[in-house]
Amino acid sequence: MSHSTNNISKGVSVVSEHVCQQIMGREAAFKAVENVFSAMAKNTAYNFPVIREAIGHEDALYGFKSGFDRDGLVLGLKSGGYWPGNSQRELTNHQSTVILFDPDTGKLKSLVGGNYLTAVRTAASSAVSIAHLARKDAKVLGMVGAGHQSSFQLRAAVEQRNFEKVVAWNKNPENLVSLAAVCEELGLPFESVTREQLCEQADVIITITSAFEALLEKEWIKPGTHLACMGTDTKGKQEIDANLFTIATVFTDELAQSITIGEAQHAIAAGLIEEADIAPIGEVINGSTLGRISDDEITLFDGTGVGLQDLAVASVAAELAEDNGLATYFHF
Amino acid sequence: MSHSTNNISKGVSVVSEHVCQQIMGREAAFKAVENVFSAMAKNTAYNFPVIREAIGHEDALYGFKSGFDRDGLVLGLKSGGYWPGNSQRELTNHQSTVILFDPDTGKLKSLVGGNYLTAVRTAASSAVSIAHLARKDAKVLGMVGAGHQSSFQLRAAVEQRNFEKVVAWNKNPENLVSLAAVCEELGLPFESVTREQLCEQADVIITITSAFEALLEKEWIKPGTHLACMGTDTKGKQEIDANLFTIATVFTDELAQSITIGEAQHAIAAGLIEEADIAPIGEVINGSTLGRISDDEITLFDGTGVGLQDLAVASVAAELAEDNGLATYFHF
Numbered sequence: 001m002s003h004s005t006n007n008i009s010k011g012v013s014v015v016s017e018h019v020c021q022q023i024m025g026r027e028a029a030f031k032a033v034e035n036v037f038s039a040m041a042k043n044t045a046y047n048f049p050v051i052r053e054a055i056g057h058e059d060a061l062y063g064f065k066s067g068f069d070r071d072g073l074v075l076g077l078k079s080g081g082y083w084p085g086n087s088q089r090e091l092t093n094h095q096s097t098v099i100l101f102d103p104d105t106g107k108l109k110s111l112v113g114g115n116y117l118t119a120v121r122t123a124a125s126s127a128v129s130i131a132h133l134a135r136k137d138a139k140v141l142g143m144v145g146a147g148h149q150s151s152f153q154l155r156a157a158v159e160q161r162n163f164e165k166v167v168a169w170n171k172n173p174e175n176l177v178s179l180a181a182v183c184e185e186l187g188l189p190f191e192s193v194t195r196e197q198l199c200e201q202a203d204v205i206i207t208i209t210s211a212f213e214a215l216l217e218k219e220w221i222k223p224g225t226h227l228a229c230m231g232t233d234t235k236g237k238q239e240i241d242a243n244l245f246t247i248a249t250v251f252t253d254e255l256a257q258s259i260t261i262g263e264a265q266h267a268i269a270a271g272l273i274e275e276a277d278i279a280p281i282g283e284v285i286n287g288s289t290l291g292r293i294s295d296d297e298i299t300l301f302d303g304t305g306v307g308l309q310d311l312a313v314a315s316v317a318a319e320l321a322e323d324n325g326l327a328t329y330f331h332f
Numbered sequence: 333m334s335h336s337t338n339n340i341s342k343g344v345s346v347v348s349e350h351v352c353q354q355i356m357g358r359e360a361a362f363k364a365v366e367n368v369f370s371a372m373a374k375n376t377a378y379n380f381p382v383i384r385e386a387i388g389h390e391d392a393l394y395g396f397k398s399g400f401d402r403d404g405l406v407l408g409l410k411s412g413g414y415w416p417g418n419s420q421r422e423l424t425n426h427q428s429t430v431i432l433f434d435p436d437t438g439k440l441k442s443l444v445g446g447n448y449l450t451a452v453r454t455a456a457s458s459a460v461s462i463a464h465l466a467r468k469d470a471k472v473l474g475m476v477g478a479g480h481q482s483s484f485q486l487r488a489a490v491e492q493r494n495f496e497k498v499v500a501w502n503k504n505p506e507n508l509v510s511l512a513a514v515c516e517e518l519g520l521p522f523e524s525v526t527r528e529q530l531c532e533q534a535d536v537i538i539t540i541t542s543a544f545e546a547l548l549e550k551e552w553i554k555p556g557t558h559l560a561c562m563g564t565d566t567k568g569k570q571e572i573d574a575n576l577f578t579i580a581t582v583f584t585d586e587l588a589q590s591i592t593i594g595e596a597q598h599a600i601a602a603g604l605i606e607e608a609d610i611a612p613i614g615e616v617i618n619g620s621t622l623g624r625i626s627d628d629e630i631t632l633f634d635g636t637g638v639g640l641q642d643l644a645v646a647s648v649a650a651e652l653a654e655d656n657g658l659a660t661y662f663h664f
Binding site for chain 1: 346413436
């Protein structure tokens with residue numbers, strides 16, 4: 001990266017939320033997340049322990065995810081959390097900032113807005129799982145959940161297969177309008193359905209909710225389905241029937257998170273599966289573990305969200321912004 | 333803090349290393365550190381778990397210390413570490429950056445250079461211990477260690493008592509010239525001594541080394557001495573004889589760190605003392621625990637260094653810089 005030295009001499013680069021939205025495409029995010037999952041499986045990139053604290057002020061949850069990619073030379077953290085009162089101040093409840101350091105010297109290198117990138121990297125994660133694990137002939141995409149992240153998920157997912165239809169369910173069906181609008185824009189038929197209907201029709205299912213109990217039953221999932229469970233990132237959260245883990249082939253972004261705070265936590269706690277039953281998706285990307293081996297197989301990706309994903313997309317966003325004259329700089 | 337809202341609307345403030353050196357006085361640092369030790373003892377301020385990782389690149393140790401002061405409304409982290417190759421690049425080996433967030437919204441608030449402030453807050457910590465624990469009539473200050481931080485320690489310490497002389501020891505005695513120069517500037521007699529001589533003469537001893545074995549023996553320490561052990565912040569490091577803990581009254585900045593990575597780790601591991609034998613210095617500041625109760629007592633402060641100290645001094649530095657027009661701003 002011949003331009004790095006130049007950029008460092010300019011000072012610390014600042015890449016705003018607005019610039020991230022302008023510059024960070026889905027393809028670049030997909031590539032960055034796929035690369036970092038691969039590096040994690042090769043142990044050339046690793047996540048540091050996660051800090052997550054209820055700070056006792058404004059009901060906020062605050063913390064950091066951090067890590068180091070030794071090959072990509074990306075070092076830093078995403079700091080931020082959830083401030084439930086923000087929406088009343090016309091601010092996003094989730095507030096994230098990515099802070100990158102020069103791994104050669106420890107000096108501050110870049111500040112990158114993390115709100116948009118968090119949605120983009122999470123969508124890239126399920127998209128990577130679809131690319132590597134879903135049946136090639138998948139035709140119907142099922143969306144469970146209609147929050148802020150769901151349209152990011154939808155846009156990234158439909159680029160991975162030749163989907164002909166989207167079916168969706170949300171606790172409050174009236175909130176499905178935003179997903180319906182995306183489908184209209186993309187020229188894809190859209191249908192609001194029950195959860196059972198969704199499982200009957202969908203070849204690929206993305207769950208992206210804040211649920212604390214199973215929304216999808218094991219018996220509803222048809223053979224050949226790929227599920228990307230993206231909502232569970234905390235102890236207690238749950239989106240799907242833990243029994244589904246006994247018949248699905250299970251993959252994850254990071255094993256340690258999957259079994260403790262991911263969707264797999266319940267199947268592990270109930271003794272339905274063991275840690276060895278879950279494979280890092282990076283091994284599938286690297287070819288050291290098989291992905292889907294039959295058209296009837298149910299594949300399940302437990303996407304827990306790791307700091308290295310944040311660092312990877314932020315690093316790419318910073319380079320793009322710097323190279324395109326969209327970063328600002330300050331000396332420190 | 334009526335100006336906070338104004339400053340937030342200006343954007344994120346940047347306070348450089350250079351500005352920190354201009355603006356952050358020893359008195360303000362002392363007050364900030366004393367306040368936060370007090371708040372920690374009242375449980376209105378707390379440190380989050382420390383992240384510290386050997387990253388496997390440039391022999392660097394990287395990590396962060398973080399926390400929240402609920403009364404002072406200071407939230408954030410100090411990120412950085414130790415890059416042993418930096419000195420060859422004309423950079424400081426220790427590289428630190430303090431990052432403050434608005435605890436009401438989670439938005440990035442200030443970036444403050446952390447290198448100078450780390451030295452200042454560590455010096456303030458031993459100074460607070462001297463102010464609260466040393467004999468009022470202490471006359472001789474003993475300095476063990478002559479590295480970068482030692483002159484900060486010396487300058488802060490001599491302001492706490494009417495010291496009439498400084499005695500000092502360092503592994504390489506030729507490196508004592510910088511401490512000697514500070515003493516000359518301050519009009520204080522200075523003497524290079526052996527470790528045993530130092531203990532014979534000194535009423536207050538500050539140890540600020542990177543030693544991995546005891547430099548001072550229990551038998552050398554005279555009654556009435558106050559020791560501030562500031563060098564040990566990692567498993568394995570050690571500056572004084574663990575047996576000294578059996579006869580000293582022991583205080584610390586944070587109990588959890590003292591018994592695991594602080595000077596007390598060895599006495600605890602050897603079963604010489606228990607956690608209950610160590611008192612947080614904040615309780616002395618608050619008056620809920622007695623400090624020194626006799627002129628013959630040996631008091632020992634185990635200064636391990638906590639994230640809240642960094643946040644406290646950085647927050648004061650940011651306010652001073654903002655109020656004096658020395659901060660720069662960027663929008664994010």
